[in-house]
Amino acid sequence: MALLDIKDLKVHFYGRSGLLSRKRKPFKAVDGISFCIEEGQTYGLVGESGSGKTTTGRAIIGLNPLTSGNITFNGRDLTMERRRGKITFDRNIGMIFQDPYSSLNPKKRVLDIVAEPLRNFERLSPKEELAKVQQLLAQVGISADSIYKYPHEFSGGQRQRIGIARAIALKPKLIIADEPVSALDLSVQAQVLNFMKDIQKELNLSYLFISHDLGIIKHMCDQIGIMYRGRYVEQGSSDELFSNPQHIYTKRLLSAIPVKEPSEREKRAREREAIAEEFQTSYHRYFDQEGLAYPLQHIAGTHYAAAQGTGGR
Numbered sequence: 001m002a003l004l005d006i007k008d009l010k011v012h013f014y015g016r017s018g019l020l021s022r023k024r025k026p027f028k029a030v031d032g033i034s035f036c037i038e039e040g041q042t043y044g045l046v047g048e049s050g051s052g053k054t055t056t057g058r059a060i061i062g063l064n065p066l067t068s069g070n071i072t073f074n075g076r077d078l079t080m081e082r083r084r085g086k087i088t089f090d091r092n093i094g095m096i097f098q099d100p101y102s103s104l105n106p107k108k109r110v111l112d113i114v115a116e117p118l119r120n121f122e123r124l125s126p127k128e129e130l131a132k133v134q135q136l137l138a139q140v141g142i143s144a145d146s147i148y149k150y151p152h153e154f155s156g157g158q159r160q161r162i163g164i165a166r167a168i169a170l171k172p173k174l175i176i177a178d179e180p181v182s183a184l185d186l187s188v189q190a191q192v193l194n195f196m197k198d199i200q201k202e203l204n205l206s207y208l209f210i211s212h213d214l215g216i217i218k219h220m221c222d223q224i225g226i227m228y229r230g231r232y233v234e235q236g237s238s239d240e241l242f243s244n245p246q247h248i249y250t251k252r253l254l255s256a257i258p259v260k261e262p263s264e265r266e267k268r269a270r271e272r273e274a275i276a277e278e279f280q281t282s283y284h285r286y287f288d289q290e291g292l293a294y295p296l297q298h299i300a301g302t303h304y305a306a307a308q309g310t311g312g313r
C-alpha cells in the first residue's frame with residue numbers, strides 16, 4: 001500500500017463573484033487530482049504559478065480544508081479531519097516552506113525554532129530537548145553553538161537547513177517540500193538538494209516535492225504530476241515524462257528548460273517554435289471550452305495524459 005494516497009482531491013475557495021451578487025461562485029484552486037507516493041520515494045508536483053501546488057500541499061498537511069476527495073496516509077484515513085477545516089497535524093508529516101527568509105520566526109532562537117515540533121508532540125526534559133536539538137543541527141551540518149543565535153545571523157542555505165532540522169525533528173515519514181530551494185542561489189540550491197537526498201536515504205523519507213523548475217524535478221523525483229489550473233495535464237515516471245511527453249503543456253515546459261551547448265540551443269529554439277504552432281492549431285485537443293484540462297487517459301505503464309485522441313480508447 002502506498003504511504004500517501006490522494007483520490008480526486010478538490011479544494012474550492014468561495015469568494016464573492018461580484019459586489020452586488022449574493023451568489024458565491026467557487027474558485028477551483030484544486031479540481032480533482034489523484035496520486036500516490038510510495039515509501040522512500042519522491043513525488044514531484046510541477047506547474048506554473050497559481051496552478052494549485054501549494055494548495056494541494058496545504059490540504060494534505062491540514063492547513064486548507066478539503067472540498068471533496070480522500071486522503072489516506074500511513075494506513076489512516078485523514079479525510080474527515082481535513083474536511084472539518086480544523087487544523088490537525090499528523091506528526092508523521094513534516095513541511096519545508098518555500099522561503100527560508102520568512103518561514104523562520106525572526107524573534108526566536110534556533111533552539112526554540114527547532115524544538116517547536118518536539119514541544120508540541122513529545123514531553124522532553126529541558127536537558128533532553130537540548131541534546132535532541134543539538135543532534136538535529138549536527139545532522140544538517142549546523143554547529144551546536146548556533147542554538148542561541150537568531151535566524152538573521154545565518155545565510156539562506158543555512159536557514160533552509162535549520163528549516164529541514166525542524167521538519168525532521170519528529171522523524172516523519174513524509175515531508176512536503178514547497179519550493180524548498182527557489183529562494184536560494186544556484187550553488188546553494190545544489191547543496192541543499194543533495195543534502196535532502198542524503199537525509200532521505202538515512203531516514204527512509206518520502207517527499208512531496210513542489211517546484212516550478214523541471215530541471216530540479218528531474219534531478220529529484222521518481223514520479224511526477226504536472227498541474228495546470230487545478231487539474232493534472234500529465235502524470236508519470238520521470239523517464240516516461242521526459243522521454244515521451246504527450247500534452248502540449250508538458251512539451252512547452254520541457255522546451256523551456258535551458259540548454260548549455262550552443263549547437264543544442266538552435267535545435268531547441270526550432271522545437272519551441274513547432275510547439276508554439278501546435279499549441280495554436282491543436283488547442284482543443286488539449287483544453288476544453290473553459291481552457292481546462294480533460295480527464296486523464298492511460299498511455300502506458302504509469303503514464304497518463306489529458307489529451308484527446310491519446311491512449312487506448
Ligand SMILES: Nc1ncnc2c1ncn2[C@@H]1O[C@H](COP(=O)(O)OP(=O)(O)OP(=O)(O)O)[C@@H](O)[C@H]1O
Pocket residue numbers: 013015027029047048049050051052053054055056212
Ligand atoms: N485561501 C485562499 N482563498 C482564495 N483563493 C486562494 C486561497 N489560497 C490560494 N488561492 C488561489 O488558488 C490558486 C492556487 O494557489 P497556489 O498557492 O496553490 O498556487 P501555486 O501553484 O502554489 O503557485 P506558486 O507557484 O505561485 O506558488 C491561486 O489562484 C490563489 O490565488
Ligand SMILES: [Mg+2]
Pocket residue numbers: 053054055178
Ligand atoms: Mg506555491
